[in-house]
Amino acid sequence: MRFVSKETFSHKYLTTTKIVGNMKDKLVRSAFLDSLKLDPINLVVATQVHSTNVRIVDASNKGAVVDDCDGMITTNKELMLGIYTADCVPLLVSAENEELKAAVHVGWRGLYDGIIENTFELLKDGFCVNLGKVKVFIGPHIRSCCYEVNREVKDKFGTKLNDKLDLSEIICSKLSKFGITDIFDVKLCTFHMEDLFFSYRRTKCVERIMSVIM
Numbered sequence: 478m479r480f481v482s483k484e485t486f487s488h489k490y491l492t493t494t495k496i497v498g499n500m501k502d503k504l505v506r507s508a509f510l511d512s513l514k515l516d517p518i519n520l521v522v523a524t525q526v527h528s529t530n531v532r533i534v535d536a537s538n539k540g541a542v543v544d545d546c547d548g549m550i551t552t553n554k555e556l557m558l559g560i561y562t563a564d565c566v567p568l569l570v571s572a573e574n575e576e577l578k579a580a581v582h583v584g585w586r587g588l589y590d591g592i593i594e595n596t597f598e599l600l601k602d603g604f605c606v607n608l609g610k611v612k613v614f615i616g617p618h619i620r621s622c623c624y625e626v627n628r629e630v631k632d633k634f635g636t637k638l639n640d641k642l643d644l645s646e647i648i649c650s651k652l653s654k655f656g657i658t659d660i661f662d663v664k665l666c667t668f669h670m671e672d673l674f675f676s677y678r679r680t681k682c683v684e685r686i687m688s689v690i691m
């Protein structure tokens with residue numbers, strides 16, 4: 478399996494696997510995008526600093542890394558928004574308005590600090606999006622089967638009984654508060670599916686898969 482993908486409204490969601498290599502490597506990434514007849518110049522990515530910052534991006538960001546943020550929203554049809562991960566959650570959003578899409582990097586810190594709230598409040602208040610109609614994709618990440626966390630993290634999220642953190646469950650519960658129910662979770666775990674994914678926790682790797690909304 479080279480990638481997982483799903484079409485929706487007029488958008489397409491896609492997550493690579495390690496079979497196609499390290500997406501942070503420009504040559505590898507360009508070769509992959511070329512193989513799908515996608516132009517690498519249209520890709521916009523975030524610096525991903527575990528912040529709660531969400532930026533609105535446009536044609537001026539083509540081919541760029543957007544500074545100091547973990548979330549991006551655009552109304553530019555040509556742009557592909559990309560998130561690099563190796564255990565964190567890539568979360569992609571497709572709005573019924575065919576021009577509007579978003580991509581967010583969600584680790585435990587951003588999740589706790591409010592990146593989900595910032596993203597959807599901006600979509601609702603800044604773009605008048607009917608959140609009851611958006612589609613959300615939750616890509617491969619370290620899942621509750623494998624994600625043991627320390628006391629500090631457990632206390633923040635109030636995890637009961639066991640030491641595992643369920644990022645997707647917390648995300649879905651936050652999304653439901655915004656009235657979002659149309660969620661496609663690929664349900665793949667980056668930690669134990671080592672033939673398919675890079676896992677920072679497993680190998681302290683520098684390689685990353687990439688999730689894109691286009």
Ligand SMILES: [Zn+2]
Nearest residue numbers: 622623666669
């Ligand atoms: Zn697992």
